Amino acid sequence: MVMLGFIKRASTKPGLAPGTLVHVGEKKIEKIRIRVIDFDETNLEERELETVDECFPYADKPTVTWINIDGLHDVDLIEKIGKNFGLHPLVLEDILHTEQRPKMEDFENYIFLVTKMLFYDEEQDQLNAEQFSLILGPNYVITFQERVGDVFEPVRDRLRKGKGRIRKRPPDYLAYALIDAVVDHYFLVLEKIAERVESLEEELVTNPTPQTLQTIHHLKRELIFLRKSVWPLRELIGGLERGESRLFEEKTTVFLRDVYDHTIQVIDTVETLRDMVSGMLDIYLSSLSNRMNEVMKVLTIIATIFIPMTFIAGIYGMNFEFMPELKWHWGYPIVWVIIIAIAVIMLSYFRRKKWL
DSSP states (O other), X not given: OOGGGSSOOSOSXXXXXXXXXXXXXXXXXXXOEEEEEXXXXXXXEEEEESSGGGGGGGGGOSSEEEEEEEOOOXXXXXXXXXXXXXXXXXXXXXXXXXXXXXXXXXXXXXXXXXEEXXXXXXXXXXXXXXXXXXXXXXXXXXXXXXXXXXXXXXHHHHHHHTOTTTTTSOHHHHHHHHHHHXXXXXXXXXXXXXXXXHHHHHHHHHOOOXXXXXXXXXHHHHHHHHHHHHHHHXXXXXXXXXXXXXXXXXXXXXXXXXXXXXXXXXXXXXXXXXXXXXXXXXXXXXXXXXXXXXXXXXXXXXXXXXXXXXHHHHHTTSOOSOOGGGGOTTHHHHHHHHHHHHHHHHHHHHHHTTOO
């Protein structure tokens, strides 16, 4: 989603009953991809499924299963998953509506959460985002993304190599690892934005242009969107940490506190960058004003120097017949000497006053 799409319509289905499944958003891939990673402490199976029916048997397996769906435009497929895993129609509606505010809902048999996954496109020099939804069940985690490509490759690598405790823990730890990966990637996005802010500050001081003003407004909108994405995430993780769901063990909530701290750091950074960008408009106007003042100062000095010269030229340009100086042999060069002397004296005076 490019910057122009951050502010969108709230819905495209007015008048429909609650729970009516309609995809709201952009179709970002042609074919939906379903990938499964099924694992326990000793074994791991990873494969891409041809049909959605192939993932249903994993709901009853004793191992931990991660089902990842890339693409949300196939409403029938999402509905099938919801029926087989017992998901509420309103949950499916929120999954298909890609403009959801980050939130968490705790049901008896599963936990549903939705947030924004952010990316920074260096080629286009802009912030992109997609909706990420997660279902945590007794022995499975189901994730929904808008397109292929995410920030979870380090998590997959830990699963494949059996690093750390992720293969030894229940699915709540996998859910924590995915949330943590989303939050950690925010730091990379903020680092790129901070670099843009720094370069923009230098440009503001040295050579501000109308394009600079456009960049300031663009950055301001990006940071507003970031704030809208991060502030609810703090509530989401805080709710998971304080919740009494049997799906999250106490051992895992300790790690959620760490994610909560990271979220606070992200919020603080976003607020700092917002303040800096907001102040840039004042810097831009001050820079333009200073440049205008410099130009006006030079023009005023030039005009001031020429005022007495114009006065002298005006007197001897009146064409009166009886002007005694007109008959002087050295009158013309004397006038030039006087004019040059006036210019030198005035320039020396201006320099002594530090106006130049």
